Amino acid sequence: MTTVAVKPATMAQALTRAMRDAMADDPSVHVMGEDVGTLGGVFRVTDGLAKEFGEDRCTDTPLAEAGILGTAVGMAMYGLRPVVEMQFDAFAYPAFEQLISHVAKMRNRTRGAMPLPLTIRVPYGGGIGGVEHHSDSSEAYYMATPGLHVVTPATVADAYGLLRASIASDDPVVFLEPKRLYWSKDSWNPEEPQSVEPIGRAVVRRSGRSATLITYGPSVPVCLEAAEAAREEGWDLEVVDLRSLVPFDDDTVCASVRRTGRAVVVHESGGFGGPGGEIAARVTERCFHHLEAPVLRVAGFDIPYPPPMLERHHLPGVDRILDAVGRLQWEAES
Amino acid sequence: MTTVAVKPATMAQALTRAMRDAMADDPSVHVMGEDVGTLGGVFRVTDGLAKEFGEDRCTDTPLAEAGILGTAVGMAMYGLRPVVEMQFDAFAYPAFEQLISHVAKMRNRTRGAMPLPLTIRVPYGGGIGGVEHHSDSSEAYYMATPGLHVVTPATVADAYGLLRASIASDDPVVFLEPKRLYWSKDSWNPEEPQSVEPIGRAVVRRSGRSATLITYGPSVPVCLEAAEAAREEGWDLEVVDLRSLVPFDDDTVCASVRRTGRAVVVHESGGFGGPGGEIAARVTERCFHHLEAPVLRVAGFDIPYPPPMLERHHLPGVDRILDAVGRLQWEAES
Amino acid sequence: MTVMEQRGAYRPSPPPAWQPRTDPAPLLPDAEPYRVLGTEAADRVDPGLLRRLYAELVRGRRYNTQATALTKQGRLAVYPSSTGQEACEVAAALALEERDWLFPSYRDTLAAVARGVDPVQALTLLRGDWHTGYDPREHRVAPLSTPLATQLPHAVGLAHAARLKGDDVVALALVGDGGTSEGDFHEALNFAAVWQAPVVFLVQNNGFAISVPLAKQTAAPSLAHKAVGYGIPGRLVDGNDAAAVHEVLSDAVRHARAGGGPTLIEAVTYRIDAHTNADDATRYRGDSEVETWRGHDPITLLEHELTERGLLDEAGKQAARDAAEAMAADLRDRMNQDPQLDPRDLFAHVYAEPTPQLREQQAQLQAELDAEGDLG
Amino acid sequence: MTVMEQRGAYRPSPPPAWQPRTDPAPLLPDAEPYRVLGTEAADRVDPGLLRRLYAELVRGRRYNTQATALTKQGRLAVYPSSTGQEACEVAAALALEERDWLFPSYRDTLAAVARGVDPVQALTLLRGDWHTGYDPREHRVAPLSTPLATQLPHAVGLAHAARLKGDDVVALALVGDGGTSEGDFHEALNFAAVWQAPVVFLVQNNGFAISVPLAKQTAAPSLAHKAVGYGIPGRLVDGNDAAAVHEVLSDAVRHARAGGGPTLIEAVTYRIDAHTNADDATRYRGDSEVETWRGHDPITLLEHELTERGLLDEAGKQAARDAAEAMAADLRDRMNQDPQLDPRDLFAHVYAEPTPQLREQQAQLQAELDAEGDLG
Numbered sequence A, B: 001m002t003t004v005a006v007k008p009a010t011m012a013q014a015l016t017r018a019m020r021d022a023m024a025d026d027p028s029v030h031v032m033g034e035d036v037g038t039l040g041g042v043f044r045v046t047d048g049l050a051k052e053f054g055e056d057r058c059t060d061t062p063l064a065e066a067g068i069l070g071t072a073v074g075m076a077m078y079g080l081r082p083v084v085e086m087q088f089d090a091f092a093y094p095a096f097e098q099l100i101s102h103v104a105k106m107r108n109r110t111r112g113a114m115p116l117p118l119t120i121r122v123p124y125g126g127g128i129g130g131v132e133h134h135s136d137s138s139e140a141y142y143m144a145t146p147g148l149h150v151v152t153p154a155t156v157a158d159a160y161g162l163l164r165a166s167i168a169s170d171d172p173v174v175f176l177e178p179k180r181l182y183w184s185k186d187s188w189n190p191e192e193p194q195s196v197e198p199i200g201r202a203v204v205r206r207s208g209r210s211a212t213l214i215t216y217g218p219s220v221p222v223c224l225e226a227a228e229a230a231r232e233e234g235w236d237l238e239v240v241d242l243r244s245l246v247p248f249d250d251d252t253v254c255a256s257v258r259r260t261g262r263a264v265v266v267h268e269s270g271g272f273g274g275p276g277g278e279i280a281a282r283v284t285e286r287c288f289h290h291l292e293a294p295v296l297r298v299a300g301f302d303i304p305y306p307p308p309m310l311e312r313h314h315l316p317g318v319d320r321i322l323d324a325v326g327r328l329q330w331e332a333e334s
Numbered sequence C, D: 001m002t003v004m005e006q007r008g009a010y011r012p013s014p015p016p017a018w019q020p021r022t023d024p025a026p027l028l029p030d031a032e033p034y035r036v037l038g039t040e041a042a043d044r045v046d047p048g049l050l051r052r053l054y055a056e057l058v059r060g061r062r063y064n065t066q067a068t069a070l071t072k073q074g075r076l077a078v079y080p081s082s083t084g085q086e087a088c089e090v091a092a093a094l095a096l097e098e099r100d101w102l103f104p105s106y107r108d109t110l111a112a113v114a115r116g117v118d119p120v121q122a123l124t125l126l127r128g129d130w131h132t133g134y135d136p137r138e139h140r141v142a143p144l145s146t147p148l149a150t151q152l153p154h155a156v157g158l159a160h161a162a163r164l165k166g167d168d169v170v171a172l173a174l175v176g177d178g179g180t181s182e183g184d185f186h187e188a189l190n191f192a193a194v195w196q197a198p199v200v201f202l203v204q205n206n207g208f209a210i211s212v213p214l215a216k217q218t219a220a221p222s223l224a225h226k227a228v229g230y231g232i233p234g235r236l237v238d239g240n241d242a243a244a245v246h247e248v249l250s251d252a253v254r255h256a257r258a259g260g261g262p263t264l265i266e267a268v269t270y271r272i273d274a275h276t277n278a279d280d281a282t283r284y285r286g287d288s289e290v291e292t293w294r295g296h297d298p299i300t301l302l303e304h305e306l307t308e309r310g311l312l313d314e315a316g317k318q319a320a321r322d323a324a325e326a327m328a329a330d331l332r333d334r335m336n337q338d339p340q341l342d343p344r345d346l347f348a349h350v351y352a353e354p355t356p357q358l359r360e361q362q363a364q365l366q367a368e369l370d371a372e373g374d375l376g
């Protein structure tokens, strides 16, 4: 009997591997963006792709995000599968017209004749000490745009599986990569055949009976930590990782909330007009009579992302989550 | 005793008048945008301003929305009060980077040293038979951007008052003009001194005891109509017109919902990730124990805005609102 | 000892990295718009082509008048007419090979029609029917683009993709003078130039962006001069001279196909009608300007040429008119039938597979429709 | 009878509306970057200015090395160095009058410092402290702009506003070679030209946008050639020649102030350091290229000039170095103190008045801080 040495891999490595494998499997997959070629991206997520597949398959573009996405639309119209990297969340904004008015609408506009199999990778969120414009959580914009899938991994394995599924999707996918998890590690073996998660399924990361934490992306590890800490308080928290904001997995989320009767939505994005409102509202619509307390939200404040030295006050942490759990009207139960 | 002949005015006329009066009162107010000068705007909302104040005060810009908003930022930095017109909702998207990364953040970035007193007028919403890109409801994007005020009138008088207040505000205001109400009329006398509504106060447009319809902009008249129709079903509906999405008037909304115990949020914007989620979630957080039923939402479908010939199926109408009211678990009460 | 000799140690030399990357001179457009009709160059043009252009112009004009008439009858929601610009529209279609792609803007339904798209399908959007009425792959005509200039990067990407795949396909993208002010115009030209993509940009400078005249849009010597800033050739052409537009476009297409990269072409023309039927052009321009341009009508210019060279007689004119009338009659008839839209289409094509949420919404609408049906 | 005579009826004439709006020739940049140092033009430069530039360059270089050192000590979160580009940074500051405005990009803290902003305040952003450390109105320096090219329309708007108010204020906007690819660059130049706004655009072409070399950024003959597409003059200058940059900038500023409109200037320079301290430049460029450019160092070039003209001796050099060291020591000392941030600032400046929602959130944070305090 031999022990297989499973080297831990980082999320960044899993993402690289997903693109590499997709490019090897399908010659129509093209990676493009600022600094993705020679440099391998500012986060090195495209490292080695230009070398292995050539600059025509992994291309350093001119510095213009609308141009990057707009030309990718044209490439997809001709049958390619572009994988676009936006260098940082806030630098995707110049491409919003292309995104909203074309990427999201082309299939619908042409009654299905012209689908756009496009993946738009956006490193997002804070917690890395980034200066202004380098830590935005922009998922609310994408969620509010019908025609886009919005996917975000929280584990190394999901990073691989969900990115493969996104590239394979015949629809445009905004693939949100939690920056501060790029260097998170897991015992994930890139040489093993990898199961590819379908898009649209949430997963219960931790089972519990007292209340459900509904979360995604960078906040998943924080919620797991909070769930551990909550044991001391006598709460057994369930943690649901959404993985995909669009489509939304009502079934998994509502099954959990019906079981626990209480829920807190946790995300970094600003609370007002952020994803949590949608999530809380739809859970309430569907599980009202199972709820012992209103679905609460723990989110970033409704402010521009703060400078590094203040970001710890902004980011939802364990204490703030536990505080919200504490406000779930436990007395009402007894 | 003489009777004053009060000529009915349209919302478009009230908006024109608001800009005219603001320009007359304050030489730093400048109107700019595509076709706003000689033509008076494609909806004629800036009609006569270039003639009265000159082309330097009401300026036809080159055709570039990011440029319009970006130069307006610079003008505001020098102490002017630009009032920018975006020709249609979907044509504001090219300006999103300027909006999100500068307009919304400049005051905060400079710790208050560099406020941007800017008004961005955006004709929005459907129901006018407009072809693609001419009927988007884009308020979710603006709401999710801290640093912006988001205001939308539903009556002729509010159109005047809220636009005056927006132009007078020292903060950037996205002023959403419901296109299909441009030609709505009311007995509003432009020659009378007009009261100017402060930004941030919702108003109860119709009192009722059975349930609250929470709405804004183009859906206000629809909700009032629904409330009339509901009387036949024995429901006495209260209608709250939010007027300002940011800041949000929790007090007025929650007072109403606490009174009625039931609520439906109504808007044209797509439901998923739209304003209704936020509104339903915050009402539920604040009024949970007063609620007889979950706060429901009646919204546009989660689809790209449909072509004119299908838009009636998309837009929330009286029947769909009454249907939602009917699902507010009335049996539970008895 | 001269000053220069004293300065041996730091004799001026260009900064190490600097060298002109392209010679700008050949990129600059001619000082005057290029013209063929009425010049000796016309003699070199194939008479068959001239006759073909003529037939298409006559048909195109009739198409414009018919579509405008349809707005008055409530059969079209809105129509942005290309009356006066038919030479550009028609030449754009004819300069391309079948395998090439056309990227029209919202005003360019005529170019799509001239390329083979069924006029009813080309007008589907403007009728208030579905957003795009034709399958873009059938005639390789991208959907009409309403957000100005956004179609330009699409054309670049498609052309680039074709080249990467080894196909000798050229993309031709149309945009207006107003559209050149948008950032997307700039980004598209730059990407095209850097990638040496086989794409041709045709700017129809018709003098106005709705009410805004060119002088408020740009201070450039000409729009074609923008080319030099991207390192690609700029051409200036009389947009009402069908033979000239066709020649300049064909040259650019050939150049692109041969791997020579993109070209920017400015066609100087004029929008004879208002911006759309909903617009009131008298608010921003005088009749005399319109009249002057009527004297430079693309059909008249070509008719003169053909007539004087004995290539067109009354019978020929009549044949062209008859063909145009037949097209118009057919268009009128078919546009007078109410389109049948299926509300279920609202949900069918948002994604390859409707999401669970869309299925719920579709069921809701279906229930409403059923209820209506029960009542009706 | 000649062909032309036969064609009397339609003798070619330009389309009615067309006339070149500007003569392109004077807008085109010189073929070679303009240089002063080491040429006879240097003799015309005021020795006082040369000495002033020299002192600023030496101080600027020291500022760059000090800031880079501070990143290694964890005192700066990130530093995008302008080592090698000091001539541009310094000349940009010196070419302006006090009432003028400077619009720096994220790399241009040195220009802000040279204009009078306290170095500690200029570095506040990069320290991880508040986003902008200085009051923009104090020295008329806009906040450092990170989203590339977005500051350019701001500069245009400000310059335009000043002109409308009757103030003879000029705005100078800085941008990189990479930033010229953004749509905002295009839109800003076009607005500036149409409005004839008193604004000057200085592109520091330092060869790279992070890892992407200029050849992948543009195919233009030079970036200065982009000017002609907007109808404004383009100037090309050796960006390491402080006297040349200063002269070209001063000319453009004067021209703008006199109502002559905007100018686009490309300064050819080189980024000697990596993109930022976090970047590994060996991944995309070789040492030899860097070495070549070190031979064209802006300080050395100016030092030669001054020395050979007898305007600088060892004592003068030492004085410049001493002043630079004093600045660096002060910077180091003050950067070694931990900045005191108030978490309440998170809510104080989002709006003129915090919304009710922000007040609630502030109270929540305050309660948390109080609880922490209780524990601590």
Ligand SMILES: Cc1ncc(C[n+]2csc(CCOP(=O)(O)OP(=O)(O)O)c2C)c(N)n1
Binding pocket: B034, B063, B087, B091, B094, C107, C146, C147, C148, C175, C176, C177, C178, C179, C180, C206, C208, C209, C210, C271, C275
């Ligand atoms: C991004 C964007 N902004 C604004 C509009 C509204 N709009 C439609 S047509 C038009 C003028 C277009 O002028 P031009 O590009 O010269 O084309 P033309 O109408 O003359 O064919 C405008 C402003 C739009 N369609 N897209």
Ligand SMILES: Cc1ncc(C[n+]2csc(CCOP(=O)(O)OP(=O)(O)O)c2C)c(N)n1
Binding pocket: A034, A063, A087, A091, A094, D107, D146, D147, D148, D175, D176, D177, D178, D179, D180, D206, D208, D209, D210, D271, D275
């Ligand atoms: C809109 C936008 N996109 C991307 C970035 C990320 N980014 C920061 S610096 C840089 C390269 C800038 O190159 P250049 O304009 O030449 O300026 P330089 O760094 O050489 O001074 C990039 C891509 C950004 N800051 N803004």
Ligand SMILES: [Mg+2]
Binding pocket: C176, C177, C178, C204, C205, C206, C207, C208, C209, C210
């Ligand atoms: Mg035009």
Ligand SMILES: [Mg+2]
Binding pocket: D176, D177, D178, D204, D205, D206, D207, D208, D209, D210
């Ligand atoms: Mg650079």
